[in-house]
Amino acid sequence: MKIFVINPNTSGSMTAHLQRELDKVKGPATELTVVNPSEGPPAIESALDEAMAIPHTIALVEQAARERYDAVVIACFADPGLDAAREVVSIPVVGVEESALHVAAMLGHRFTVLTARAQRVPAQVEHVHRLALANRLASVRPLDMGVLEMDAEPARAKARILEVGRLAVEQDGAEVLVLGCAGLAGYGAELTDSLGVTVVDPSPVALKMAELLVELRLTHSKRGLHALPARYCHPIS
Amino acid sequence: MKIFVINPNTSGSMTAHLQRELDKVKGPATELTVVNPSEGPPAIESALDEAMAIPHTIALVEQAARERYDAVVIACFADPGLDAAREVVSIPVVGVEESALHVAAMLGHRFTVLTARAQRVPAQVEHVHRLALANRLASVRPLDMGVLEMDAEPARAKARILEVGRLAVEQDGAEVLVLGCAGLAGYGAELTDSLGVTVVDPSPVALKMAELLVELRLTHSKRGLHALPARYCHPIS
Amino acid sequence: MKIFVINPNTSGSMTAHLQRELDKVKGPATELTVVNPSEGPPAIESALDEAMAIPHTIALVEQAARERYDAVVIACFADPGLDAAREVVSIPVVGVEESALHVAAMLGHRFTVLTARAQRVPAQVEHVHRLALANRLASVRPLDMGVLEMDAEPARAKARILEVGRLAVEQDGAEVLVLGCAGLAGYGAELTDSLGVTVVDPSPVALKMAELLVELRLTHSKRGLHALPARYCHPIS
Amino acid sequence: MKIFVINPNTSGSMTAHLQRELDKVKGPATELTVVNPSEGPPAIESALDEAMAIPHTIALVEQAARERYDAVVIACFADPGLDAAREVVSIPVVGVEESALHVAAMLGHRFTVLTARAQRVPAQVEHVHRLALANRLASVRPLDMGVLEMDAEPARAKARILEVGRLAVEQDGAEVLVLGCAGLAGYGAELTDSLGVTVVDPSPVALKMAELLVELRLTHSKRGLHALPARYCHPIS
């Protein structure tokens, strides 16, 4: 099976990091391609960044469908362009945030999302509401680091996650922590051991969810929310 | 006061229609500019259309702020780009959907949104949830006409609104109807008389809401959800 | 246009204060009358006070309709008698709480209501639920001053608002503050500057919302929740 | 124990009907007084009626407390004045709607409220939301008869309840029916037999709930929502 992973920002080092981590967990029969658009914001840390990244992300999704990939993963914790992408193709499109939060909801009573910056907390809370999972949200807590900083300084990022994660467990009743940035791929297991609660690393979850859907021949419904836009003739299969 | 109204699609006839209708209700001291982007989708009828219209819409919002407009109205019932626009400027940005639904919620117990096509119903339901107004939603009902069709054939559009609106009142308990398309500007009063319930015409509501905010010197909070993105120096006032 | 503003308590000094502040923001074509009933509680700080003020308030609403006013504003943050008033008249009746909270919901992700006394906090939380805006509520915080005290000692009231408002922003994630007392009219702009978040002053918002409705010829639906009571022949227009 | 039942409307025949039915179910040690105010609306079928009945109802509640009654029942399905009454006294005040709906919620998955007139349906839905029981509501259905008509024509009222109740069971999934009018006291058992679902008759439930509270020496909390209003020295009894 061929899976196409899109890092929607233009940071090549984050793309390389994702490729490295996802190669470790992909199924034996999975061919993995990890790309990023050549244009757009270098990191996605605002609604503006999302808006600017989405057209480029959708173009890559269309390319994947034309090139007969079996599934696409959008690897940014905001899931930019997910609904639009699902409108234009009929292969599964998996968002790292959506799949990580649904898995987190199955692994404990309440989860905390660790997000990069404080000003993204309200947007992140809104995302959880849109996914209809608000009853399972313990809190959203900021790490107070930028996305690119976390990529460049992994040791500091892990230390912050430990510190903030501990507060989430002790003060907010979090039973599960979700790393709210696709670029943190690979830190889950180590943090689970240190914190004594389940830590969900979203990019690997999304990749395995894509494999699950392809193996079961499941994809999003093309009736209703993700129906082909009226001006298109047919979805790119 | 100078108000800048953006029709986010590229249909010049819809822009002209909006200009004509909004001129009738604007305050005596309001200078009104109604524009549309030169690029992008001709109508906004899908998540894909929204995604493609947003960057052009945001560019126009930035232009309005630089040109010292006092407020901006985004005149498409999906409010495309509203959060991103509010991040980059500090003048009020009013969405026709958001303002129409809040006003509708004050005018009766439950409202029905009349939307163009059936496949937009789930997206429209989601919008009402995002605005936290779900407890006031009677239903979303499709008119089964395209946005451009409605603009081109106003008589047929009105007939459909009467027909579908009546079903909403009788079967769904709607006390208020909201015309879910910015291009239907100007039909409210006539429909209110025919249907015996309050009909909310979103574009005029949004224009007057913009005037209200400017007169009271109110704008969106720049702390939290609409904080200036980290990579920007300062908002375009 | 003629707008009739009712201060539902019997405090003449609060009525004078309202008149003064609303005169500053009314539209050029608006004739403004601000009154209070001659009987009833001197301030509205309990469900009991509301109950006792409502019959007098409704009588004034009926008077306004008979005297051909174009709209009525009930200027007490509990919106006493709003539903009953809307049953008996068909001109718009605007509540300061309802209109301020809907506007606040459009200006940021979460708002905090600053209320007079601690024992009113649960009632205030209930009001927000009734308006279906609970998902936008950051908190209700008491100022621990009586309504009449705030009117008599504006400097102390402002100092308390600054102090409590700062806690709401820092601890509750409030992006918008709503002054939960009609008598605080006129403090909004000054507080917005000091606190760096949007502060909503409800009485001016309600007055401008009444003007908006009249200009757009909108009023509450007379079908359903606000239908004319069965024993009445016809609404006082 | 002495229980004081208030029919908040001025219909003496409804008061007599209540006295007759409640005498059948009261505990052996209960002394029952059933009264109505001498002034106010003859039936309570609108927010206006509620507003006009409340001051008289509260005066009767205060009288009951002064005369050392052990508990008060407000016997109108809208529970007019319940919060205000609880502020001024510390003996239990039981609302027929509140107690009937909580009991109904324990007797099946979803309940339907049968209300007098169609225009009260939205208000009734709101009441269920205020009691936080919305997840247990199957529907509110109107009987399309006035309150006084139902009192005057019991056979027709029963026939309508059978007819509408059957629709609620078959179309709305109601497992429990609640008679949404205090004046329907005494019809529950007969209707339960005919319809094969549990029918809750609110006035008897409220009387027995008052007895339960008195026997367990429970009353509403005087901290928070029902704290004594600031201008009162102390609650009556």
Added chain:
Amino acid sequence: MKIFVINPNTSGSMTAHLQRELDKVKGPATELTVVNPSEGPPAIESALDEAMAIPHTIALVEQAARERYDAVVIACFADPGLDAAREVVSIPVVGVEESALHVAAMLGHRFTVLTARAQRVPAQVEHVHRLALANRLASVRPLDMGVLEMDAEPARAKARILEVGRLAVEQDGAEVLVLGCAGLAGYGAELTDSLGVTVVDPSPVALKMAELLVELRLTHSKRGLHALPARYCHPIS
């Protein structure tokens, strides 16, 4: 009337304690039997304990129905087996948690449940959601004592309740406290006096609720949620 109270754990001393306390509040015409199963967990402090206690509890419910009891009370704050029990019998089956929380919801704006151990807090929060009463929940707070410890050391249990209850009132806005363990029967009144808020003692509430239902000839609906399982011929009346 004959009421059968089941302590679902095998602790005879807790059963004796319940018998003693319930005898104090039962109605003069009530014959009370309090039993516990001979097999199963000695205390119910986990989902596992619940699962193991339920078959024995249901067997006792069936026995009560065969022996012509008028109602059954399941006296463990988790209400183990409540739905299954209601399926197999048609006499009322009352859960102490369900009845205590509904009564608590009528006695103040928000209640706090005091539960035995910290690890039961999430399960307890879930129970309140299942009962659809989440909007009335101030908090769940643990006493950090085991169920059997509380039974063995009543003075220490009371001291903990005072301490934790005070925090609930002061920090969480609780107006009502619910003792989240059937074995705490009899402490309510004393704690109400000390804490100045209403304290609900669930076992007595459940017993009186059972009497209320029997006196009013009400029972759970046998249509829908509690319909007789398909393989049974008829409910044990």
Added chain:
Amino acid sequence: MKIFVINPNTSGSMTAHLQRELDKVKGPATELTVVNPSEGPPAIESALDEAMAIPHTIALVEQAARERYDAVVIACFADPGLDAAREVVSIPVVGVEESALHVAAMLGHRFTVLTARAQRVPAQVEHVHRLALANRLASVRPLDMGVLEMDAEPARAKARILEVGRLAVEQDGAEVLVLGCAGLAGYGAELTDSLGVTVVDPSPVALKMAELLVELRLTHSKRGLHALPARYCHPIS
């Protein structure tokens, strides 16, 4: 990896059916064991059936953990004993209902659950609420066939699913259908083709979700809801 699948009822033919269908989708490295308890109900169609099946199911979960299985699947759409099982073991325990509904929520806006009998509809609705997915529920519709009937007469079962599924799509707005019975394993793809919407077959989804969790070394949090019960020394592996 070794996965242990428990059919919690005693129907051997259903166990064989599950084994056959799951063998088709299991990963190449997965060793699959499918068992059922020797005692308990032959099908699970009521809360009573669930209660009686749970102790036997938990015993099998414990056996799987002792025998060093990597994960357990409970293959009955009610997920009987899921929370208790997670308390006693630390290997992942996957419920077919929980995993199917979370996957369904990712594949369209609203899903409909097709359940065996009408009397299970309210319980099924409650399950969706407990999983916090109520905002994604279009409807629950009964097939009006027993679980064993569906197993014995697959052609009739498929015909009913087509018929009822079509109503869900056309009348309830379902975009995704979930086969609410573990015994329907293997029908998903065929039905997806016939109905034109995504059909989720829960047992295969649960198996692949178990593989996903094992491959990512994720399991439920042992802090909070699924903490080891106090009387146990340590979880089984």
